Amino acid sequence: MTNEDSAHTIRSRIVAVVSQVIAVGIAFLVGAIVLLATGHSPIAAYGAVLSGAFGDLYAVGQTLTQATPIIFTAIAFLFSFKAGLFNIGGEGQLLIGGFLAAFVGISFTGLPIYIHLPLALLAGAAGGALWGFIPAILKAKLDAHEVITTMMLSYVALYVTSYMVNFPFKAPGWVAQTVPIAPSAELPRVLHSTQLSGSIFLGLIVVALAAYVLQRTTLGYEIRAIGLNSAAARSNGINIQRGMILSLVISGAIAGLGGAGEILGVHHRYIDGFSPGYGWDGLAVALIGGLNPFGTVLAAILVGALRSGGLVMNRVTGVPLDIVYILQALVVLFAAAPHAIRYLSNKGVAITRVLEWLLAKMRAALERVKHIGRRSDA
Amino acid sequence: MVDIIDIVNVGLLAAALRMATPLVYASLGGLFSERAGVVNIGLEGMMSIGAFFGVLTTFYISNPWLGVLVGVLAGGLIGLVHAIVTVKFAGNQVVSGTGINLFALGFTAYMSQTIWGSRGASQSVQGLGTITIPLLRDVPVIGNALDTLFSQTPLVYIMFLVVVISYIVLLKTPWGLRIRAVGEHPAAADTAGINVYRTKYLCLILSGMLAGLGGVFLSLGQLNLFVLGMTGGRGFIALAAMILGGWKPFGALGASLFFGLAYALQMRLQSIGLLPAQIVLAIPYILTVVVLAGFVRKRVPPSDYKPYSKE
Numbered sequence: 001m002t003n004e005d006s007a008h009t010i011r012s013r014i015v016a017v018v019s020q021v022i023a024v025g026i027a028f029l030v031g032a033i034v035l036l037a038t039g040h041s042p043i044a045a046y047g048a049v050l051s052g053a054f055g056d057l058y059a060v061g062q063t064l065t066q067a068t069p070i071i072f073t074a075i076a077f078l079f080s081f082k083a084g085l086f087n088i089g090g091e092g093q094l095l096i097g098g099f100l101a102a103f104v105g106i107s108f109t110g111l112p113i114y115i116h117l118p119l120a121l122l123a124g125a126a127g128g129a130l131w132g133f134i135p136a137i138l139k140a141k142l143d144a145h146e147v148i149t150t151m152m153l154s155y156v157a158l159y160v161t162s163y164m165v166n167f168p169f170k171a172p173g174w175v176a177q178t179v180p181i182a183p184s185a186e187l188p189r190v191l192h193s194t195q196l197s198g199s200i201f202l203g204l205i206v207v208a209l210a211a212y213v214l215q216r217t218t219l220g221y222e223i224r225a226i227g228l229n230s231a232a233a234r235s236n237g238i239n240i241q242r243g244m245i246l247s248l249v250i251s252g253a254i255a256g257l258g259g260a261g262e263i264l265g266v267h268h269r270y271i272d273g274f275s276p277g278y279g280w281d282g283l284a285v286a287l288i289g290g291l292n293p294f295g296t297v298l299a300a301i302l303v304g305a306l307r308s309g310g311l312v313m314n315r316v317t318g319v320p321l322d323i324v325y326i327l328q329a330l331v332v333l334f335a336a337a338p339h340a341i342r343y344l345s346n347k348g349v350a351i352t353r354v355l356e357w358l359l360a361k362m363r364a365a366l367e368r369v370k371h372i373g374r375r376s377d378a
Numbered sequence: 379m380v381d382i383i384d385i386v387n388v389g390l391l392a393a394a395l396r397m398a399t400p401l402v403y404a405s406l407g408g409l410f411s412e413r414a415g416v417v418n419i420g421l422e423g424m425m426s427i428g429a430f431f432g433v434l435t436t437f438y439i440s441n442p443w444l445g446v447l448v449g450v451l452a453g454g455l456i457g458l459v460h461a462i463v464t465v466k467f468a469g470n471q472v473v474s475g476t477g478i479n480l481f482a483l484g485f486t487a488y489m490s491q492t493i494w495g496s497r498g499a500s501q502s503v504q505g506l507g508t509i510t511i512p513l514l515r516d517v518p519v520i521g522n523a524l525d526t527l528f529s530q531t532p533l534v535y536i537m538f539l540v541v542v543i544s545y546i547v548l549l550k551t552p553w554g555l556r557i558r559a560v561g562e563h564p565a566a567a568d569t570a571g572i573n574v575y576r577t578k579y580l581c582l583i584l585s586g587m588l589a590g591l592g593g594v595f596l597s598l599g600q601l602n603l604f605v606l607g608m609t610g611g612r613g614f615i616a617l618a619a620m621i622l623g624g625w626k627p628f629g630a631l632g633a634s635l636f637f638g639l640a641y642a643l644q645m646r647l648q649s650i651g652l653l654p655a656q657i658v659l660a661i662p663y664i665l666t667v668v669v670l671a672g673f674v675r676k677r678v679p680p681s682d683y684k685p686y687s688k689e
Contacts, residue, residue, distance in 0.1 A: 038492045086472050088419075134667075144670040147417065147472055152618065152663040155611060159663075163656035283476055320491040325484030332477035333459070337469025340462075 019341045020290050023334035024302070026344065031327045035319065045319045052312025053305035059312075061194030065266070067304025068196075069094070069275070071203040072258025073282025074289065074296045075210050076128075076251045081291060082214055083247035084227035089135065089150025090255040091279025092157030093128035097256025098263040099161045100127035102270035103169075105181025105263070116184040121202075121260050128256015129249045131157060136248035140241040146248070154279065165272045176272035187265035197265025199258075204297070206254055211293040213250075223247045255279065284328055287335035303328060388523040390642050396530060396600070398638025399537050400425070400592035404616030405623065405630040406544050407588030411457075412625060413548060414581035415561035415686070416464055419475035420456065421589045422613025423482030428453040428590025429597035430486040433604040434493070436503040442598050446506070446533070446591070449598070453590015454583045456482070461582035465575055468685035479613075487606050498606050505602035506531045531599040533591070540588070545627040557581055564686040574686055589613065618666035637662045 032042035053063045073090040080087040087093075101124035108116055134153060138144040162176070171179040187198040214220035222243045225233040234240050258278065263270055285303055289295035310324035334341055404421050411418035432449030436442045456478055463474040491497045509532050514524040528535075548554040559567040560577045568574050592612070597604050615637055622636075623629025644658035 034488070038488075088472065088476070138667070138671045142671045144667070144672070147419070148617070148621065148670055149667050151419065151614060152666045155614065155663040156660050156667075159656040159660035163654055166656065167654060280476060280480065283473070284480065287473060320488045320497065322484045322487035322491065322497070325480060326488060327484075329477050329481035329484055332480060333463060333474060336473035336477055337463045337467035339467040340469065343467065 016290050017295075019338060019345075020288065020295070020335075022341050022345060023331055024288070026334060026341075027327050027330035030330055031323055034326060035323060040317065040319045044317050045313055045323065048313035048316045048319075049306065049309035049324075051309075052316070053309030055312075057191070058194060059308065061191040061196045062308040063301065063305045064191075064200055065194060065196045065304070066307040067300040068200045068203055068265075069258045069262050069278040070281045070285050070300040070303055071200075071297060072206065072261065073255050073278050074285035074300055075203075075206055075282075075293060076255035076258070077282045077286040078289075078291055078293065078296060079210055079214070079223075079254060080132075080247045080251035081286065082220075082227045083223040083244055084230060085139070085244060085248055085251075086147045087132065087135075087150050087248060087251045088147060088283060089131065089154040089157075089279065090251075090282045091275060091277060092150070092154030093131040093252040093255035094259035094262075094275055094279055095154075095157045095161045096131045096259070097124035097126075097128035097253075098259030098274065099164060099270050100124055100256075101185075101260030102178050102181060102263045105185035106169075106178060109182045109184075111182075111184050113184045113186075116182065117187065117264070120181070120185040120264055121257060124260020124263070125253040125257040128259065129253035131256065132248045132250075132252020133245070136245040136252075139248070140244050161270070162272050165270055169270070171269070178270045180269045181264065185264055186268055187261060189265070195266045197261070199261030199265040202257065202261055206257065207293050207297055210254070214293070219243075219246065255282070281328075284332045284335075288331050388526045390639075390646065392527045392529070393642035393645070394635065394639040395527065395534060396638070397641040398634045399534050399599075400595045400612055401616045401619050401634035401637055402537050402541060402631055403592030403595065404589045404613055405620040405634055406540060406627060407453075407457075407585040407592070408617050408620040409544065409548070409625060409627065409630055410557070410581045410588065411460075411585035412620065413561045414557050414578050415564060415684075416460070416578060416582060417471040417475065418460065418582070418585055418589075419472060419614070419617065420460055420478030420482075421475075421585075421616055422609055422611065423475075423479040424453045424456045424586045424589035425593035425596070425609045425613050426482045426486055426607070427456050428593030429608060430489065430593075430604050431590075432594035432598045433500050433503055434489075436598060437493075437501065440504055442504050442506045445503070445598050446594050449594035450587045450590045453593065454587040456590075457583045457586020458579070460586065461579045464685060465578045465582070468687055471685070483607070486604070490604065490606060500604040502603045503598070506533065506599050509535070511535075531595070533595045533599050540591075541627050541631045548627060568686075578686075589616075592616070615662045618662045621666055622669055 028046070035042045035045055052059060054060055073094060076090050076093065077087055101120045104120040104123040108119070111119070131153060135144070135146050135149040138149055139146045165178055166176045169178045171177055189195070189197050190200070214224065222233070222238045223246070225236070225238055226240055226243045230240055259275070262274060267274055281303060285299045286296055288302065289297070289299035306324040306327060310321045313319055314321045404425055407424070408418050408421055428449040431452035432445040435448040436445035439445075460474055460478060463469040464471045487497050490500055494500045508529050510525065510529045514528055515521050517524055548557065556567065556572050556577055559570065559572060560574050564574045593609060596608055601608065616634070619633035619637055620630050622633035623631070640658055640661055644653070644655055647653040647658070648655045
């Protein structure tokens, strides 16, 4: 790689980061307009979010707790996206993974933690992998559109797990949930009085591993080649079907592990509807993070901060929590169309120029007025 | 002992028709979008925006038909947003649709809380009411049955009309030919002098309007209030109905009626404790996967869903 090349890569990376930051900035600006229009102070609201998300150690713990499952689902989305596949079924893979982890957690007692916990985590990953394998094989062998199949399978997972926890595995009582898992399957909590569990470390390990596999291994090279140009990859002897299936299966496994982490670390039982849409959040976060594993972690923390800080904001200022979801949606819409950001920044530049010109005119006029004043003084 | 006649009767068919109506509207919306070459997984969000604005308008103006109009226009506006992101800025269609769904959820919840002080539901408003078709009661033998079946809100009857119009427009007019050309081969359509961008814009606005109408049916035609998340995945089922119906208006109608019947049956079976709801609710989704995989009959999307850019 020549110097010029690397300078070019660095420049394009900087442009990518800057445009993500602009997208987030514009979303907050639009959010501020919504807040103003509904009679709230944006400064007070955003301030409350910020202090609620990072104000003290407890707040940081809550923020990271919220970010944890989204790290998994975002990396899951990213992993298959690199192969050019849209796995928008992270939600279903997470649910199946969570349920199987709970199943293993309930079914065995008396196992030592170093066997039971890994077994439960493995079951979660296997469940997610299975839920990724179905659309993968349908895509590779029968050319079924993965966007639709993963989405539909998410709903199937939702109803299957809901059935399981409402009927065969329902704990006594009114709530649709299983009995608690054995203590030997629990992921340890890592911060006193918060729900932050060891799952966050698992998530960070997954991020590092995913980045390593994608950038430094043959499999990662093949996946990226398929994603960039599958025809060229095929003519270079890459097994496209294998690459597609593996990337979707690994993607599903990551999401499933995330579900297992939530069940084993936070809830300690499977609760119907425990995920408020972590799968969809993952898609959003992967895009906000610029489809880069480490950017994804930052974006997940941003979204986690909005969630946990949003709760505090709601309590302190009375602003509905849902402003946070509006912000997230706006960032996703901007992330969908990178050109829009460039267009808006160009418009922004134009507007600034007009403002500068006006300011200069006004300043000149002011000078003239002052000048006239001084002359009449004399 | 459960009597079969208590479950399978005209009342069931009437309920099925009611359940199918929003699915038909939304799947026709999906149809216009996909036939013009744009995936629309934002149908769900467009439906809830339509449902919300329908109720909001009726809340302030007390005219449900004005509510229908505003709900449809609001849906069209979201369709326009989808068009701006995916056509003007050549953005990713799946991501844009996801953004729209997230936005609709956040926006309706925020506004509902701001206006009615409750995140979950609005206040009740005046609904559309039902219309009974005259003379049906006088038909010999099946008169009473027909009367039960066709005692619905006007939007149910309009739905059949919209299906027929969609069929004619899409498959029998030059304009429909243009839409299909744009979806199947935009470059060739462009060469033939068709304005690809404008066609996509119009189709997406229409798509949003139809989905919005489906949403308005849920809020003003059934519950007479807005409930957060009242679309309950119907936007995705509409997508399933569209695929199952082979991207054709009457196919979408048939698939929607089938899903509507499944829903209605599920509610009855559940009420007598015969079959868990979850099993029936999962059927449309499983069926779609099976159909897409070609186990029944291979169905291929009409377009490759790539943004088109004029070079």
